[in-house]
Amino acid sequence: MKTYKDLSPSLRTIMTPGPVEVDPRVLRAMSYPILGQFDPEFTELMNETMDMLRDVFQTSNQWAFPIDGTSRSGIEAVLVSIIEPGDKVLVPIYGRFGHLLVEIAERCGAAVVTLEKAWGTVFDPEEISAAIGREKPAIVAMVHGETSTGCVQPFDGIGEECRRVDALLVVDAVATIGGVPVRTDEWLLDAVIGGTQKCLSVPSGMSPITYNARVEAKVLRRKTIERGLRDIDAAVPTVRPVASNYFDLGQLQDYWSPKRLNHHTEATTMLYALREGLRIVLQEGLEARFQRHKKHEAALVAGLQAMGLTLYGDPTCKLAVVTCIRIPAGVDGEAVRAMLLGSFGIEIASSFGPLKGQIWRIGTMGFSCNQKNVLHVLGALEATLHWHGVDISTGKALQAALAVYAGEATPC
Amino acid sequence: MKTYKDLSPSLRTIMTPGPVEVDPRVLRAMSYPILGQFDPEFTELMNETMDMLRDVFQTSNQWAFPIDGTSRSGIEAVLVSIIEPGDKVLVPIYGRFGHLLVEIAERCGAAVVTLEKAWGTVFDPEEISAAIGREKPAIVAMVHGETSTGCVQPFDGIGEECRRVDALLVVDAVATIGGVPVRTDEWLLDAVIGGTQKCLSVPSGMSPITYNARVEAKVLRRKTIERGLRDIDAAVPTVRPVASNYFDLGQLQDYWSPKRLNHHTEATTMLYALREGLRIVLQEGLEARFQRHKKHEAALVAGLQAMGLTLYGDPTCKLAVVTCIRIPAGVDGEAVRAMLLGSFGIEIASSFGPLKGQIWRIGTMGFSCNQKNVLHVLGALEATLHWHGVDISTGKALQAALAVYAGEATPC
Structure with a gap:
C-alpha cells in the first residue's frame, strides 16, 4: 500500500491577498476536541460568534452568521436567496471579482446589467447612483475591495439611492472586513459578505455574512410561496423557491436562531477558529x-x-x-x-x-x-x-x- | 466592550450519529500553520488527498475530492451539476435523508418521482430496480445508510438496472463511508457523497465526493452549452448551465486537476484534517x-x-x-x-x-x-x-x- 508522510508543512511568510498566515491562537483553538452541534456549550459559542460578527460588520442586524464554505459561498448564499428569476441585478465591475458577481447572479437567473470601469480605477459613486436611478434594478451587487487590482470602491450616496428605488444593496467585502472600514449600517448596506482567510486571518472555509430586515423580507416571501407551491397551479406563482437547500438563508436563519431547526451540521472546528479570530480582532479594536x-x-x-x-x-x-x-x-x-x-x-x-x-x-x-x-x-x-x-x-x-x-x- | 472567554470546551463522549469525536492526530494536523493554495507543497497535499479518497471510496474514478462545505453541500454539488430542469429523478425514501434528496432535487428543477418505505425498514432492491425499469429516470438518488432510522439499503442489481436504462446512480454515503463497505466501482455507483464528521471522524465542514466518467460527461455537456449560451436564442437550448458557481463540478474539477484553474480558495486546515483522517483510515485498513x-x-x-x-x-x-x-x-x-x-x-x-x-x-x-x-x-x-x-x-x-x-x- 502507498504510504503518505506525516503532515509537516514548511513555515511560510504569506504576503498574498489571501489566504494569509493564521494567528497561533486561532490554530490552537482548532486543536480542541469538538462538541456536538446541539450541545448547549456549542450553541452558546454560535451565539457569541454572531454577537462578535455584528461588531465587526458594524451593524445592529439580527442576522450575522457564517456560511459553511469558502468566501464565494457567502456571496452565492445571499444572491441565490434573494434573486428571483428575471430580477434585474446591476453590477458595477472594476476588476475580476465583479465578474464573479455577474456569473453568480446569472446562474441564479438574474437579468444582469453591468457598468464597467478600467481595471486599476474605481467608479465615482455618482456614476453608480445615476445608473441605479436609470435602471431601477431589484438588486445592486458590488465589490468593496478588489484584490485583483488593489482598489477600493467608495460608497457615498449609493445606499441612499438604493433605498430610493427600493433596490437591495449587496456588497462583497471579502477582502476588506477586519482590515479597512466596512460600515454596514452607516452606509445602508443591505447584505455584506466577508471572508475569513484575508484580514480576519482565519483559515479559508467559512464566509461570514450579515443582512438586514429588507433582505429577510424578500427571503421569507419566497419561503412562504415555496411552502404553498404544491397546492398552487404551477403557472401562477411569479416567484420560485430558492434554488438551493444548502444556501437557503430562510433555513439557515432558523438554524442560527433559538429555534435551532436542524439544517447542516455546523462546522465545529471552523467555528472555533472564527470565534477566536473575531475575539482577536475585537481585542485589538x-x-x-x-x-x-x-x-x-x-x-x-x-x-x-x-x-x-x-x-x-x-x-x-x-x-x-x-x-x-x-x-x-x-x-x-x-x-x-x-x-x-x-x-x-x-x-x-x-x-x-x-x-x-x-x-x-x-x-x-x-x-x-x-x-x-x-x-x-x-x-x-x-x-x-x-x-x-x-x-x-x-x-x-x-x-x-x-x-x-x-x-x-x-x-x- | 463585552468580552468573551477563552475557548475551553468540555470533553465529551460523543455517541451520536455524528458529529463524533475527532482523533487527536487530526486535531494536531489542524494546528499547523497554513500554506498558500497554490504553494506546490499544498497542491501535493491536495493530490494525496484525492489518492486516498479513491482508496476509501473503493474506486478508480479520476475524480475524488472534497466539496468545501458540510455533507449536504456534496449532495447538492452532485445534484445541481447533473440535474437539468425537468429531468426525472427517482428517489426511494426510507427515512429523513431520502426527503432531503427530494428537496434538493426539486430545488434543482427535477421532476421527482418517489418510492416510500415505512421508516425502520428498507427496500427489497428488486422493488427499486422494477421502479427504475418502469420510470426510466435520468437519475436515481438514494441514501445508503439512514442515520434517522439506523437502516442500511442493499444495492444488489440496482447499479446494473441504472446502466440498462441509462440512468445515473447517485448515492448519499455520508453516514457509511469509512464505517461500512461502500464499493463504488463494484456496485456501479456513478456518484457517491461521503461525510467527514461521521465514520471518518474529521470535523464537519467538508464533503468528499467521487464520480465517474458517465457523470463527468453530463457535467461537461452542460458546460459546453453554457459557454455558448449568449450566442444562442434563449428559447433553443434544452439544457441550462449549472445553476451554481460554488457547486459546479465542471469548474471544481478544473481546480482539482493539474490545470489548477482558480475557483475558490481551498479550505487549507480542513484539507489538513481530511488528509490526516484518511491516512488513519487507510493505516487501520x-x-x-x-x-x-x-x-x-x-x-x-x-x-x-x-x-x-x-x-x-x-x-x-x-x-x-x-x-x-x-x-x-x-x-x-x-x-x-x-x-x-x-x-x-x-x-x-x-x-x-x-x-x-x-x-x-x-x-x-x-x-x-x-x-x-x-x-x-x-x-x-x-x-x-x-x-x-x-x-x-x-x-x-x-x-x-x-x-x-x-x-x-x-x-x-
Missing part, C-alpha cells in the same frame, strides 16, 4: 486594526518606491491591504516569485486575466500584516531583483520602510 | 475498520438487550454504526439525554419527525467507536434509567458487552 493596516501599507509602499518600483493602479483609490507592483520590463515575474518562495519562504501573488504577467500583488492582511513580514518581503524582493540583474536602487528600501516605522517619513 | 465497527455494535446491542431495552427497526437491515432504541413507555427521553450529558458527559441523539420522542439513537462511528466509549455509555444509560425509576434489568449490560469483547457471546 477595529479602528486600531484599520490604522495598523495603513501603517504597514505605508512602510511597504515607501520601500517599494525607494527601490524604484512603480505601483499599479490609481493611488487615490488604493486598497490599504493589497499593493500591486508593475513587473519591470523584461523581468520574468514567475521566476521572481519562485525565488522568493524557494530561497526566502515568502509567497507573494501573481495576477488575473488582463494583468497576468503585468503585476505582482502583495497583501498586508491581518496577522500577516506586521513589521517583520514587511521588512522581510522588502529585503527579499530587493535581493531577488538584484540577483536577476534588474536595474533597481539597492540599499534604500529597508531604510525607507524603517523611516516610516520611526515616524520620520510618509510615502511619496 | 478498510476491512479491519469495518470489522471494528461491527464488533462494537455487537457489544452495544448485547448490553442494551441485556438491560431489557428494545431496539427499533428491522434487524435484518440494521446499520452497524447507528443503533436505535425505543424509549420505554412513560420515560421522558430528553430528561434522560440531559442527565447523560450533565452527569456523564455523554451525548446520544434524539430523533427526527415521526420518531420524535419515540427513539434514542446511539452512534458507534470512527474514533468514537471504541470499547471504552461503548462500556461508558452502557453503564451511564443503565444508571440513568434506574435513577429515573425505569423498570430495567441492572447489573447485566456491562457483563453482556464484556462477554462480546471476550469473544464469548454474540447478541441475540
Whole structure:
C-alpha cells in the first residue's frame, strides 16, 4: 500500500491577498476536541460568534452568521436567496471579482446589467447612483475591495439611492472586513459578505455574512410561496423557491436562531477558529486594526518606491491591504516569485486575466500584516531583483520602510 | 466592550450519529500553520488527498475530492451539476435523508418521482430496480445508510438496472463511508457523497465526493452549452448551465486537476484534517475498520438487550454504526439525554419527525467507536434509567458487552 508522510508543512511568510498566515491562537483553538452541534456549550459559542460578527460588520442586524464554505459561498448564499428569476441585478465591475458577481447572479437567473470601469480605477459613486436611478434594478451587487487590482470602491450616496428605488444593496467585502472600514449600517448596506482567510486571518472555509430586515423580507416571501407551491397551479406563482437547500438563508436563519431547526451540521472546528479570530480582532479594536493596516501599507509602499518600483493602479483609490507592483520590463515575474518562495519562504501573488504577467500583488492582511513580514518581503524582493540583474536602487528600501516605522517619513 | 472567554470546551463522549469525536492526530494536523493554495507543497497535499479518497471510496474514478462545505453541500454539488430542469429523478425514501434528496432535487428543477418505505425498514432492491425499469429516470438518488432510522439499503442489481436504462446512480454515503463497505466501482455507483464528521471522524465542514466518467460527461455537456449560451436564442437550448458557481463540478474539477484553474480558495486546515483522517483510515485498513465497527455494535446491542431495552427497526437491515432504541413507555427521553450529558458527559441523539420522542439513537462511528466509549455509555444509560425509576434489568449490560469483547457471546 502507498504510504503518505506525516503532515509537516514548511513555515511560510504569506504576503498574498489571501489566504494569509493564521494567528497561533486561532490554530490552537482548532486543536480542541469538538462538541456536538446541539450541545448547549456549542450553541452558546454560535451565539457569541454572531454577537462578535455584528461588531465587526458594524451593524445592529439580527442576522450575522457564517456560511459553511469558502468566501464565494457567502456571496452565492445571499444572491441565490434573494434573486428571483428575471430580477434585474446591476453590477458595477472594476476588476475580476465583479465578474464573479455577474456569473453568480446569472446562474441564479438574474437579468444582469453591468457598468464597467478600467481595471486599476474605481467608479465615482455618482456614476453608480445615476445608473441605479436609470435602471431601477431589484438588486445592486458590488465589490468593496478588489484584490485583483488593489482598489477600493467608495460608497457615498449609493445606499441612499438604493433605498430610493427600493433596490437591495449587496456588497462583497471579502477582502476588506477586519482590515479597512466596512460600515454596514452607516452606509445602508443591505447584505455584506466577508471572508475569513484575508484580514480576519482565519483559515479559508467559512464566509461570514450579515443582512438586514429588507433582505429577510424578500427571503421569507419566497419561503412562504415555496411552502404553498404544491397546492398552487404551477403557472401562477411569479416567484420560485430558492434554488438551493444548502444556501437557503430562510433555513439557515432558523438554524442560527433559538429555534435551532436542524439544517447542516455546523462546522465545529471552523467555528472555533472564527470565534477566536473575531475575539482577536475585537481585542485589538477595529479602528486600531484599520490604522495598523495603513501603517504597514505605508512602510511597504515607501520601500517599494525607494527601490524604484512603480505601483499599479490609481493611488487615490488604493486598497490599504493589497499593493500591486508593475513587473519591470523584461523581468520574468514567475521566476521572481519562485525565488522568493524557494530561497526566502515568502509567497507573494501573481495576477488575473488582463494583468497576468503585468503585476505582482502583495497583501498586508491581518496577522500577516506586521513589521517583520514587511521588512522581510522588502529585503527579499530587493535581493531577488538584484540577483536577476534588474536595474533597481539597492540599499534604500529597508531604510525607507524603517523611516516610516520611526515616524520620520510618509510615502511619496 | 463585552468580552468573551477563552475557548475551553468540555470533553465529551460523543455517541451520536455524528458529529463524533475527532482523533487527536487530526486535531494536531489542524494546528499547523497554513500554506498558500497554490504553494506546490499544498497542491501535493491536495493530490494525496484525492489518492486516498479513491482508496476509501473503493474506486478508480479520476475524480475524488472534497466539496468545501458540510455533507449536504456534496449532495447538492452532485445534484445541481447533473440535474437539468425537468429531468426525472427517482428517489426511494426510507427515512429523513431520502426527503432531503427530494428537496434538493426539486430545488434543482427535477421532476421527482418517489418510492416510500415505512421508516425502520428498507427496500427489497428488486422493488427499486422494477421502479427504475418502469420510470426510466435520468437519475436515481438514494441514501445508503439512514442515520434517522439506523437502516442500511442493499444495492444488489440496482447499479446494473441504472446502466440498462441509462440512468445515473447517485448515492448519499455520508453516514457509511469509512464505517461500512461502500464499493463504488463494484456496485456501479456513478456518484457517491461521503461525510467527514461521521465514520471518518474529521470535523464537519467538508464533503468528499467521487464520480465517474458517465457523470463527468453530463457535467461537461452542460458546460459546453453554457459557454455558448449568449450566442444562442434563449428559447433553443434544452439544457441550462449549472445553476451554481460554488457547486459546479465542471469548474471544481478544473481546480482539482493539474490545470489548477482558480475557483475558490481551498479550505487549507480542513484539507489538513481530511488528509490526516484518511491516512488513519487507510493505516487501520478498510476491512479491519469495518470489522471494528461491527464488533462494537455487537457489544452495544448485547448490553442494551441485556438491560431489557428494545431496539427499533428491522434487524435484518440494521446499520452497524447507528443503533436505535425505543424509549420505554412513560420515560421522558430528553430528561434522560440531559442527565447523560450533565452527569456523564455523554451525548446520544434524539430523533427526527415521526420518531420524535419515540427513539434514542446511539452512534458507534470512527474514533468514537471504541470499547471504552461503548462500556461508558452502557453503564451511564443503565444508571440513568434506574435513577429515573425505569423498570430495567441492572447489573447485566456491562457483563453482556464484556462477554462480546471476550469473544464469548454474540447478541441475540
